[in-house]
């Protein structure tokens with residue numbers, strides 16, 4: 386058989402894989418497995434009948450462009466709809482400042498291709514979304530982690546890390562962060578910090594990549610529109626590249642997201658996108674556009690907020706009952722994730738090994754840290770499993786923890 390190793394490029398050899406995708410594959414192996422791993426939306430909440438009707442209408446054949454190639458930048462009416470949606474989030478832009486992307490993941494990848502010089506440092510949070518870690522690493526970036534506290538990224542540490550990297554001779558042009566219900570930590574960045582981040586970016590001459598898939602999924606009104614106001618909404622100097630998506634609020638299978646940036650940058654991203662996929666799928670864009678235009682998204686949003694809040698409550702209650710204080714966490718105010726700290730003496734990988742034996746899967750905390758730490762954390766996703774499965778998963782987690790503790794105690798004996 387042909388040995389392919391020697392054919393691989395340096396990039397091909399060192400491709401960075403997402404830990405979450407790997408865990409997703411484990412979960413898919415058995416229906417018996419309870420998965421707290423992948424951050425999937427609940428498929429029972431997809432608006433199946435409305436989408437069926439829209440799809441049938443679009444496939445009538447009356448409009449041949451529905452299945453035709455189209456502009457790389459995206460279906461123009463959809464861009465117009467997104468401009469309106471952005472205005473409701475406080476972001477006032479025109480169509481040339483927007484491009485459709487194949488999921489917001491492609492937006493992150495485009496940023497890596499267009500704005501990262503190999504060897505440059507990209508600043509990310511500790512912890513950070515693994516899909517961004519992979520994209521920036523595959524673009525040849527060094528990644529430097531910045532601490533968080535309860536209110537999100539720590540601005541003093543941010544400045545210190547930026548200056549340290551520059552003193553060491555590395556270019557620092559980008560900060561990537563998820564201000565609303567961060568994946569994985571579930572944190573909501575404080576409003577004052579959002580404003581100060583813009584001042585900081587100006588002072589240090591850095592661009593901010595603001596990734597916002599979860600902003601609409603807040604659980605309490607006090608975590609609602611005011612407190613999720615995007616950083617981009619107050620960005621008068623063009624410091625922020627804003628990414629968002631229909632994946633969490635409509636359905637991820639469509640692969641429709643978007644990017645907002647200065648028109649001159651959007652042109653660059655568009656050119657890079659041309660050689661990747663020519664365009665995001667026409668049919669997907671049309672369905673999403675029709676769904677937004679007919680109010681499906683507006684009707685769905687409050688339903689999803691209630692649904693995921695119920696799941697969050699169920700997970701918090703089940704963990705409290707089953708694990709009685711052995712896990713600690715900040716209650717997530719929105720999004721899909723509960724980010725838990727393990728008791729002393731138990732590390733994430735040992736616990737995952739025991740959990741898999743109990744037919745439970747989650748993502749280890751260390752997968753989200755670019756500095757090799759995070760072994761005292763786990764990410765538990767509550768979005769997809771039913772309340773009953775969440776309770777069952779909490780029971781299995783408790784059993785896994787008992788076995789991990791017993792083993793730690795044995796190993797720890799002189």
Ligand SMILES: Cc1ncc(COP(=O)(O)O)c(C=O)c1O
Pocket residue numbers: 424487488489490491514516563568596598629630631632637641642
């Ligand atoms: C923070 C963050 N950014 C981007 C994405 C990718 O989303 P999309 O489906 O739009 O590519 C995800 C998906 O989980 C995410 O959590």
